[in-house]
Amino acid sequence: MNNSSLSNIIFFLVLIFLQTTLFNQIDFLGYLNPYIYIIFLVYYPYDRDNTIIFIFLSFLLGLSIDIFSDSGGVHAAATLTAAYLRPVLMRWSFGVSYDYHTIKISKTTFGQRINYLTLLILTHHLVLYSLEIFSFAHLVSIVKKTIFSAIFTLILSLIFISLFSKKKT
């Protein structure tokens, strides 16, 4: 238990560091950045009794990114919403009968993984860009940024997951 919470804390800090120093500087095509820190929500173990801690941690993660990128509270709101909706998204992509306690993202099938990541990333990016741009006049711009950024984040998250998943013994 202690070991896993320690590794979660380290993962949390490493993600903030990587996101702010590396991934926020990419600016592909002038405006696209992958928000890779969202995979914290993928790796954090599901526990029905400790949802509040999880939601609070996600809020904190988003807020840290906000402080680094001077963006008010948009990342906090987006990560928080994605975290709150995670059980629903899990049910949609892995089915009702799945035992979420033992779920490991590296052991799911490729289709399920893509489904789950896409839903999570789209939720996060939609809230993020809606709040950042905050105008219905720029609806096209919101949708465009959400989709392109989401594709970018999705590809990088898939690479990340396959790179850092433990080998099956």
Add this chain to the structure above:
Amino acid sequence: MQQIINFLIRNKTFITYLVLLFIALGLTFNAHSYHNTKFVNSANWLTGGIYNTSDAITDYFHLKSYNEQLVKENRVLRSMLLNAGVDTAQAKPRFGKDSLLNDYRVYNASVIKNSYSKQRNYLLIDRGEKDSISQDMGVITSQGIVGIIENTSSGYATVQSVMNTLSEINASVKHTNNFGSLQWDGKSLNVVQLVDILRAAPIKEGDTIITGGMSSIFPKGIPIGTIKDFSLDVSENYYIINVNLFNDMATLDHVYVLENLNREEILKLESTIDEQ
């Protein structure tokens, strides 16, 4: 009472979510208005320190282009001095209150975090209160305008970029006396909008836009950019002008911070007008 408590316990996740969401939205809406990003900004020792280190590494890759830029700027300044007939061997910087040249004090700084892909872009520079940087000072480069200091900590300061949808800077078309307000619609990199220029103004594509000097932040005549194209607004009385910035906002590094030495006096005078 029991029922209320039961209700709270049953929905504790949702309530936590709502409370945190309200905090996040509060911070977001606060950041929508100028001068209100006090709590969440990157001008603190931790974020500033991290950006400083990462900038120190990436700086090495740009040394050549910075050098070229500096040589070019030196050449321009040198030729201005020679043509103005100033004897460089005898001239000394003066700080007299009576001289027009000494209305502004210039500090140099280095951009350690740049942002240009968002709607509200902020830069972070490596100078702060201990280098006498304070809120509402102008930031420029040798090519043109960059933005205005918004938040400061002891060692760092955030700059509201001209490419920020909240930014509003007084600007005018060079060689005419038509003043307008420089804004950004958040659409494209290095293109900002100059609005409220009267329809009667004689403008054409390629004209230079400079700061207007009707504020206590920038002196008159700092270059901004050139006119890319223009159209009339809804009322058909004013132009909306797209301006190509002289600065490439994506590759900023060495900047100058301008302190208006008469700012306090101007603000004091303005506040007495408000009171009346």
